[in-house]
Each structure stands twice: as structure tokens, then as C-alpha cells.
Amino acid sequence: MPAAMADQGWLARWARRAVRHRWAVVVGWLAVLAALIAVALAAGAPFASTFQLPGTETQRAFTLLRERFPQQAGDQALIVFRAETGVASPEIRPRVEAVLEAARTLPKVVAVGSPFEPGGQGAISPDGHVAFAAVQYAERAVDLDPADVRPLLDLVERAGGDGLTVEAGGNVVQRAEHAPPGVSEAIGLVAAVFILLVAFGSVVAMGLPVATALVGLGAGIALLGLAANWLDLPVFTNSFAAMIGLGVGIDYALFVVTRYREGLARGLNVEDSIVTAVSTAGRAVMFAGTVVVVSLLGLLAIGIPFVGAVGVAGAAVVAVAVVIATTLLPALLGFAGRAIDRWRLPLFHATDTGDTRSVWYRLSRQIQRRPAWWGAGALALLLMLAVPVLHMRLGFSDAGNASTRLHSRRAYDLLAQGFGPGFNGPLLIVTDMTSAPAERRGPALEAIRAALSSWPGIVQVSRPVVNPTGDTATLTAIPSSAPQDEATQQLIHDLRRRVLPSATADTGMRAYVAGQTAASIDIGDRLRERMPLFFGAVLGLSFLLLVVVFRSILVPLKAVAMNLLSIGAAYGVVVAVFQWGWGAGMLGVKPGVIEVFLPLMLFAVLFGLSMDYEVFLISRIREEYTRTRHNAAAVAHGLAVTARVITAAASIMVVVFLSFVLTPERVIKEFGIGLATAVLVDATVVRLVLVPATMELLGDANWWLPRWLDRLLPRLSVDEHGLEHAPAAAD
Known part of the structure; x- marks a missing residue:
């Protein structure tokens, strides 16, 4: 593509500057990352262990407690005893008292009760087999380091046996039993590296998305540490943000690197290939990322502070991923140059060109021969997966739903x-x-x-x-x-x-x-009150943005409907696993209610993530349709040139999300399963089957747009040809 064409638009001009001044861009980003981490370590705040629910009966009750009862300095743990012969039996009681005496000497512990003291009869079960004692800590659970609680866990582990079972529970213990930081992220990253190697067939091409994703993840998590000073961020925020940030960070970079390699394959020089990649795939990334950010920020309108705060956290890491994909990544591509394919793996090395002999092109043509049958089958599968959502029960999970290992x-x-x-x-x-x-x-x-x-x-x-x-x-x-x-x-x-x-x-x-x-109950009532407005706003905004980008009415309508089907399937699988218990044992959880805020937050994340693949696929179809005005061929070509990268991107998302089921936190497991299901369904059943089937059935009507609306809408394009040769609007 000539430089003159490549320089159209501010994004193209920025990409060219980033390439020419790549040292400054890379050093600048490393300095920003180091500064953010340093400030977060020095001034970051712990995440909240309690939630605010303004305007609810629960909040009014807790406000009264806070204002009118003396505040206790810290939180409690419970030591629980069980003995078949009875906890007060002559052979068991001395052992129980010895455990309690040892607990009084533990660090940060200020008081330990006893079921045997006057007035402690209520701490012994009616049958005498179970008893508990409260362990008062000097600090709140949110301020305690897991290492402060470890001595209590060591104590109960040593004390059991010979007819006495000893365990520790309560909020203090639950917070201390989180997975070691970074375990899930590391597993997801290793799996992503393998998938990138298969997709690109090159060590260098694999390394760039991983490097940029790690920079983005570090910057995003550091920002959250600072944000905790002002926002009511729940304890699972870091895991949630890491899951989203790692997934979208690698995916966004993958799209740009793929387009860059295509440019080199077409004979463009390094600089023009980067500019073209950022102008097209980078613009699509910005569009998709904006939808995710807006959807997540929309959670602020729900009126539940911790839900809005998690939305802000997710939006922050996604925004960082978008900025890195369009600033740091072009600079790194400038350093890589034509060495992007260095250290190839010949077995996997390939570049999709839309060749009619490719398996993806033949798949699309096969579907287009019987679009009604393929479309009906895909729709039936999605509806079947969504059926359990009709029986969803919402609530708060507790320690009773956690792994029995805890x-x-x-x-x-x-x-x-x-x-x-x-x-x-x-x-x-x-x-x-x-x-x-x-x-x-x-x-x-x-x-x-x-x-x-x-x-x-x-x-x-x-x-x-x-x-x-x-x-x-x-x-x-x-x-x-x-x-x-x-x-x-x-x-x-x-x-x-x-x-x-x-x-x-x-x-x-x-x-x-x-x-x-x-x-x-109070949260559920608030969500039911605000959800219709939130869903309507996200759906309406997404539809309008897609109309502007693709100059079509039916394509955006179809995209919104298909995204809803993917989300419905994700909801259904979450209910089947975590409420009905299908496979729950393998995840180390007990069936129970679905977290009350999960459906809303999954919707916000998934609707935006689905736009990644929608924009990437439809923009390529639109490019080909603009060039040939042949709908069927354009659909097959678009699928052929994007299927490999969409499959790789979805595979990365799926393995990253699934890696988080290894955490002990039930809510993060629910997020991981829900997100992985939706992405898997969206990238396979929806993009590879439903899209070609429905676009074949609709034919040229896919690109219909009333002339009066065409004149009113602003011009925005994410494809290489822009709007200079856009399909004509209809009356």
C-alpha cells in the first residue's frame, strides 16, 4: 500500500511515528511501568473485605452498627473441634484447652475464647461432639498478611488425630487461603505461548504478544493497587483483572501481528506493513476494546459500589491493553522487522491468504451450500446449552461451596x-x-x-x-x-x-x-431494578457503533443476536456446573447458588469480548465485498483469512480463562468457566458456522443501509479500503 494511503488517519500517523522513534516509545513504556509498580508498592491499599450497599436494609443495619457500637479493632477466626467421645470428655478436653492456650501465643492474636468458660455452653453442640472457640486478631482480615494466619493453620494441622478433629474457619482464614499469586496466570501464559507457536510458527512472532501482554498486565495490576485507595475493590479483583488483562492483551497483539505479517507477505516494506496493521487491525482493536471498556464502566450505573469498582478495574486493564497494542507493539514490530519469522517451526509456519484450497474456505463454501440446515443446527446447539439458565438461582457463595482441601x-x-x-x-x-x-x-x-x-x-x-x-x-x-x-x-x-x-x-x-x-437479597433486588436499563444501553450502543462501522442494519442486528446466544450458552454452562453440580467435583467445589453479581458482570465482559471476533471477521468480509461486490465469495474469503487467527485468539482466551479454575475462589472459577465457554462457542459455533450461514441467507441485504441514514452517520472504518469504495447505501 502506498505511503500516502497508509498515512490516512491519526492512528496511521501515530504508528509511523512509533516505528521511527521506537527507542523512545519502548524506554518510555518501561519507565511508566517501573514508576507505576514503585508507586503501587509504596502507596497501594489492600482490597476491601466488606461491601457497601447504599439504600438497602442491609446497609442501614451496618451503618447503625458502625455508628453506635464500639468498633472492634480486628476480625475473628474460629477454631472448631470434633470428637466422637465428646469434646468435654476427660481424654479430649485437656487437648482442646492445650490448643486454645497455644493459640493465645500466636502473632497478632489478642484474645481466644473457650467453650468451657462460664457462659460458653452455647459453643458446644447439643450432642457434645462439636465445639468452637473465637480467635480475636488485632487487625482486620483485610489488613492481615496470609503469613500472619499461617501459624494458626499450622497449629490446627498438628493438633488433630487420635479421635480429635481440629479445623480453622471464618473470614480471616478464608482470606489467608488464597492461591499463591501468579500461579493461574503462569499456567495460562505457558499454554498461550504454545498456542502462539502453533499459530505463528515463529518464536519471535510468539514473543511479541506475550511481552506486550505482560507489560499491560503489570501496569494494570499496579493501577488497581493505587485505585484501592478510593474504590471498594473486592478481594477477587486482582484475579479477575489478571484473567481479563492477560486474555485481551495477548489477543489484541495477536490481531495486529497477524496483519503485519500479511503486509510483509504482500510485499510491503516493514514500516508500511506496521502502519497498515495498526490502521486496520489496530483500529478494530480500539473499537472492540472501547466496547468492552464502555460495557464495564456501565456497571457504575447499577448503584452497587463493589460491582462498579470491579467494572472500573476490568475497564482499566482492557484500556491499558488497547493502548499498548497501538503504541508499544508498533515500536517492537519496528525492532523485529523482517525477523518476525525468525526461528521458524516449519511444521506450523503458515500465513492465511484466503486461498480457495484452504480448509477454512472449503468449510465456508460447504456451509453456504446448505445455510438453513447449518444455521438451524448451530442455533439448536446454542439454545440447548442455554436451557439451564431458566433455573438459575442467585445468592452469595460461602465456605460451604469451597474445596474440601481448605x-x-x-x-x-x-x-x-x-x-x-x-x-x-x-x-x-x-x-x-x-x-x-x-x-x-x-x-x-x-x-x-x-x-x-x-x-x-x-x-x-x-x-x-x-x-x-x-x-x-x-x-x-x-x-x-x-x-x-x-x-x-x-x-x-x-x-x-x-x-x-x-x-x-x-x-x-x-x-x-x-x-x-x-x-x-438486597443486591438481587437492586440488580433486577437496574439490569434492564444496563442491558438496553449496552445492546443499543453496540448496535449503533456497528452500524457506523459497517454501514449496515442487518449485520449489527445479527451480531447483537449472536452475542446474546453466546452469553446465554455461557450462563447455561455455569448453572449446570456450579448449581447443578455437573463436573463440580473435578473443580473442587460444592454445588450451590450462582454469585448474585456474576450474570451482570459476565454480560458486560462477554459482550465486549465478542466484538473482537465480530469486528475482525466482518471487517475482512466487508473489505472483500467492497472490492468484488460478491457476497458469497466475500464471506468465504473473509472466513478463510481470519479463521486461523480467530481460532488461535480464542484458544488463548480459553486456556487463560480455564487456568483460573485452579484458584480456590469459587467466584473466579465461575468467571473462568463462563468466559471460556462463551469465547469457545463464539469463535466456533457462531463465527465459523452461524455467520457464514446467515450471511449467505441474507445475501446482498447484509449491506443494506437507507441513504438518509448513510448521510447522517459519521464515517468510521476498520478495513484497509476505508470508505472510499464502500457499498452504496440503498433508498
């Missing part, structure tokens, strides 16, 4: 065995007595306790605990059902709508229900 899971099970399934999900009743006369507060609290105790589904209610000023009290109610049971959710609705309003009527008091299950 102490926190085993402690959870022991407590459930000894004290009943509801013991692990107590309901916290917070009572505001500010407006009640002082003389009526005591009797009113006893009336509330009596009402709770007599309600079906509650097995135990604690005595009220009143704050020093006497204007706020708490009670703890233990349900008969487990935290994730539908019966527990119904119980909370009954308490909020019937029991507590009736018990506090004419007292001047207000009672609120809080706790994990209550919080999941």
Missing part, C-alpha cells in the same frame, strides 16, 4: 453437623431504639425476641445486646435452613414484611435484618 470448608461442615445448617448463616437483627421511650425499650426488645423465637424456621435467638448509650440493640437469629436455601430467603422476606413490623408496631423502634443471605 480448612475453612472443613470447619464450615463441622459447624453445620454440630449446630445445624443455619449456624453458618446467622441473621443479624439490628434495632434502632432512638425514638422509643427509655422505659419501653427493654420490654419491646423481649417482645421482638419472643416473636422471632416463635416464628417457624428459626431455631435459636440470642439475648439482646445493647450499646452503651442504650439506643441500639442487636439480636442473632439462627435459621433452621442453610444460608443458600430458598427457605432462608423466604424467612428473611417474612421477617422484614411481617414479623418485625408487627413486633415493633407502636413502639417507636425500627428493626432491620442483615447478614450474608439478607445482603444477597
Whole structure:
């Protein structure tokens, strides 16, 4: 392509400057990376262990606790004991007391309770086989280093045996039992290296996407450490951001490097090949990345701070990946030059040119001969995968859904065995007595306790605990059902709508229900309220952007519909695995509810990621259609020249996402399975089957656009020929 054509557009001009000043670009990026890491290490903040839920009953309850009850300096762990002969038996009790005495000497521990002390009878199960003791730490769980908790885990591991089982649980232990940092990322990276070697057949071509992805990942994670000073980032944010950042970072670079190699194969010089690659594939990357970023930032509109914060985190790493693919990567390609194919692996070395003899071209033609049959089969498969979504149950997972390899899971099970399934999900009743006369507060609290105790589904209610000023009290109610049971959710609705309003009527008091299950209900209500607006905004914006880029009505409509099918399939597989338990044992998890915020966040990520392959494939089809005005041939050619890179890109995404199922965090496993399923389905069933089938059925109507709309829309192109020879708009 002549230089004059190559220099059209600011992106092309920037790419040429990046090539000519590549030393400055590379050194500048390394300096930025080093500065970000240094500042993050010096000024970064730990991620949050609690969430804010503005405007909900749960939040009102916790606000009262924070304002009116003395703050405890730290969080608690639980040591749980079980003995068939009874924890108070002569041979077991001394061993239990020895463990508790040893726990009092552990670092950062300020107090340890005992089930044998006066008033501790409630810490021993009715059958006497299970007991627990609270271990009070001097710091919050979020501020404790896993190394601070390791001595407690070592203690319980040594203490068990000879008829006594000892485990440790609670929030402190759960946070300490995360996977070692970087394990999943390293596994995903190794798999990605192998796939890139197969795709490119060259060590140098493989190295560039990996190098740029690592730079982007480092910069993105450093930014998150700084952002934690202002945002309510949950503890799984780093894993989520690493999963997204590594996947899109390699993919975006893969698209640009592939287009660069094509330019060299067509006889362009190094500089013009880079400029062409950035002007086309780079522009497609910017478009797709923008959709991802906008979708993720849209989570801010949901009104749940931690959901919005995770959206900001994901958007940040994607934005960094886009900037690196269009700035650092062109400079590195300038250094590589024609050595991009150095150290070839002859068995795998290939460059797709759209040759009619290629397997992808023949596949497209085969599908185009019977488009209705192929399309119907693909649609049936996607709908079948999506069926489980009709039975999705949302909530918060807890230690009971974690791997049995973890102490926190085993402690959870022991407590459930000894004290009943509801013991692990107590309901916290917070009572505001500010407006009640002082003389009526005591009797009113006893009336509330009596009402709770007599309600079906509650097995135990604690005595009220009143704050020093006497204007706020708490009670703890233990349900008969487990935290994730539908019966527990119904119980909370009954308490909020019937029991507590009736018990506090004419007292001047207000009672609120809080706790994990209550919080999941409040989040679910907020999501149901805001989701239609969010989904509509993302779908509408994506449709409009695709209309502008492809100058078509039907192609964007088809893209939106197919993306929804891919996401539906991902939802279905997540439900089948994590709720129904199909294969859950292999992942080390117990079936349970789906994380309440997962569907929304998966939608935001997946809809944007699907645009990668849509834009990359359709832009090549459009290029060929612009040149030949032959729809069927353009579709086959576009599939032939992109199938190899789309397959490689999808394979990288899939292995990166699947590598994160090795983490102990259930929510990250859910993200990994959901993202991997959607990308796999999108890059195979959708792009390789549904796209050629539907585009064959629609024919030239694919490119129809009313003339009046064509005149109104701005001009934006991601293909090499631009809009100079765009298909004519129709009346």
C-alpha cells in the first residue's frame, strides 16, 4: 500500500511515528511501568473485605452498627473441634484447652475464647461432639498478611488425630487461603505461548504478544493497587483483572501481528506493513476494546459500589491493553522487522491468504451450500446449552461451596453437623431504639425476641445486646435452613414484611435484618431494578457503533443476536456446573447458588469480548465485498483469512480463562468457566458456522443501509479500503 494511503488517519500517523522513534516509545513504556509498580508498592491499599450497599436494609443495619457500637479493632477466626467421645470428655478436653492456650501465643492474636468458660455452653453442640472457640486478631482480615494466619493453620494441622478433629474457619482464614499469586496466570501464559507457536510458527512472532501482554498486565495490576485507595475493590479483583488483562492483551497483539505479517507477505516494506496493521487491525482493536471498556464502566450505573469498582478495574486493564497494542507493539514490530519469522517451526509456519484450497474456505463454501440446515443446527446447539439458565438461582457463595482441601470448608461442615445448617448463616437483627421511650425499650426488645423465637424456621435467638448509650440493640437469629436455601430467603422476606413490623408496631423502634443471605437479597433486588436499563444501553450502543462501522442494519442486528446466544450458552454452562453440580467435583467445589453479581458482570465482559471476533471477521468480509461486490465469495474469503487467527485468539482466551479454575475462589472459577465457554462457542459455533450461514441467507441485504441514514452517520472504518469504495447505501 502506498505511503500516502497508509498515512490516512491519526492512528496511521501515530504508528509511523512509533516505528521511527521506537527507542523512545519502548524506554518510555518501561519507565511508566517501573514508576507505576514503585508507586503501587509504596502507596497501594489492600482490597476491601466488606461491601457497601447504599439504600438497602442491609446497609442501614451496618451503618447503625458502625455508628453506635464500639468498633472492634480486628476480625475473628474460629477454631472448631470434633470428637466422637465428646469434646468435654476427660481424654479430649485437656487437648482442646492445650490448643486454645497455644493459640493465645500466636502473632497478632489478642484474645481466644473457650467453650468451657462460664457462659460458653452455647459453643458446644447439643450432642457434645462439636465445639468452637473465637480467635480475636488485632487487625482486620483485610489488613492481615496470609503469613500472619499461617501459624494458626499450622497449629490446627498438628493438633488433630487420635479421635480429635481440629479445623480453622471464618473470614480471616478464608482470606489467608488464597492461591499463591501468579500461579493461574503462569499456567495460562505457558499454554498461550504454545498456542502462539502453533499459530505463528515463529518464536519471535510468539514473543511479541506475550511481552506486550505482560507489560499491560503489570501496569494494570499496579493501577488497581493505587485505585484501592478510593474504590471498594473486592478481594477477587486482582484475579479477575489478571484473567481479563492477560486474555485481551495477548489477543489484541495477536490481531495486529497477524496483519503485519500479511503486509510483509504482500510485499510491503516493514514500516508500511506496521502502519497498515495498526490502521486496520489496530483500529478494530480500539473499537472492540472501547466496547468492552464502555460495557464495564456501565456497571457504575447499577448503584452497587463493589460491582462498579470491579467494572472500573476490568475497564482499566482492557484500556491499558488497547493502548499498548497501538503504541508499544508498533515500536517492537519496528525492532523485529523482517525477523518476525525468525526461528521458524516449519511444521506450523503458515500465513492465511484466503486461498480457495484452504480448509477454512472449503468449510465456508460447504456451509453456504446448505445455510438453513447449518444455521438451524448451530442455533439448536446454542439454545440447548442455554436451557439451564431458566433455573438459575442467585445468592452469595460461602465456605460451604469451597474445596474440601481448605480448612475453612472443613470447619464450615463441622459447624453445620454440630449446630445445624443455619449456624453458618446467622441473621443479624439490628434495632434502632432512638425514638422509643427509655422505659419501653427493654420490654419491646423481649417482645421482638419472643416473636422471632416463635416464628417457624428459626431455631435459636440470642439475648439482646445493647450499646452503651442504650439506643441500639442487636439480636442473632439462627435459621433452621442453610444460608443458600430458598427457605432462608423466604424467612428473611417474612421477617422484614411481617414479623418485625408487627413486633415493633407502636413502639417507636425500627428493626432491620442483615447478614450474608439478607445482603444477597438486597443486591438481587437492586440488580433486577437496574439490569434492564444496563442491558438496553449496552445492546443499543453496540448496535449503533456497528452500524457506523459497517454501514449496515442487518449485520449489527445479527451480531447483537449472536452475542446474546453466546452469553446465554455461557450462563447455561455455569448453572449446570456450579448449581447443578455437573463436573463440580473435578473443580473442587460444592454445588450451590450462582454469585448474585456474576450474570451482570459476565454480560458486560462477554459482550465486549465478542466484538473482537465480530469486528475482525466482518471487517475482512466487508473489505472483500467492497472490492468484488460478491457476497458469497466475500464471506468465504473473509472466513478463510481470519479463521486461523480467530481460532488461535480464542484458544488463548480459553486456556487463560480455564487456568483460573485452579484458584480456590469459587467466584473466579465461575468467571473462568463462563468466559471460556462463551469465547469457545463464539469463535466456533457462531463465527465459523452461524455467520457464514446467515450471511449467505441474507445475501446482498447484509449491506443494506437507507441513504438518509448513510448521510447522517459519521464515517468510521476498520478495513484497509476505508470508505472510499464502500457499498452504496440503498433508498
